[in-house]
Amino acid sequence: MNLELFIHQYVDSDYKPGDPLPFTVDEWTIPKHTILTDYGQVERKAYFLLKGIAKISMIRQDGEERVLEFFFPGQFFSAYSSFLNQKPSDVQVKVLTEAHVQVLTHESMQAAYAHSLLANKLGRLAAEFYYIRKTQREKDFLTKTASERYLDLLHGRPELVQQIPIQMIAKYLGVTAESLSRIRKAIS
């Protein structure tokens, strides 16, 4: 699915793929392991993922990396807080594989927000989606064990468990690679 089809399906069915969009969209191919936005940079872009896997991570006080999110085709990704408030990012955006993306810029979106119903619908739905997703993840950390969260992943996002190295999944679950090994043995 590309951005135009996403907008037709989820934002406004009156918009038809091929119609002009009220903001600029570039298309990029990004080599494997590229850091798109690093810690401390201001995020100027948001990406719609056509192919590949992206991840957002942060560094904890103790120097440990934590993975906040993985992204798959058909999803937007960005250092989203920094994209919204244009302050330095405390997360890093990186692609794990070669990736194909459509690129939106902060500048072009802000210009479109002034007058475009479609741009505001898209921006609203994206913000609402990420609010719900963040809230759900926070709630899971408060209420579920690492083992329960791993089982949720296995059932809810099997593609993630198949395609992402186990050490990185451990960083997403907030446990050591050894703990995740024990969890996997206990389950199987």
Next chain:
Amino acid sequence: MNLELFIHQYVDSDYKPGDPLPFTVDEWTIPKHTILTDYGQVERKAYFLLKGIAKISMIRQDGEERVLEFFFPGQFFSAYSSFLNQKPSDVQVKVLTEAHVQVLTHESMQAAYAHSLLANKLGRLAAEFYYIRKTQREKDFLTKTASERYLDLLHGRPELVQQIPIQMIAKYLGVTAESLSRIRKAIS
């Protein structure tokens, strides 16, 4: 500040207080300690607070209450995830004092979103604001001690520390009332 002035200042300066809004707005007075949305209810409303204090709380796995947010005049509040996805709420919305609010309904907002630029701008900015706020709070929990978070509150939101019982502030900081007492003694 009321909703009309808020929209003029933060959403669209072309909108002038007194102009008709593209959604219905009621005005309510709510008695002290009223639960507006309880655990398990679906949130149908969002409130703009004119006077008073509101709080959002959740019950942890171990039965302990945690305060997620306090709200003061000039802010929107709601069981926001439930308002967005219309599933049962896992948070409770309650006013701590008598409160005056302006009330928006999910139904009326959804109808306005179909055609209104102003409604979509408002909905987008609200979702973006709450995303940033939630992300900041998550980051604070990951990177700051309870003592640092209390000092942030004292400096950043002194009205909160003055007007809210200390046991409730402890539940917001995620510590026991005894720990917060010790923190306050160490600081003074």
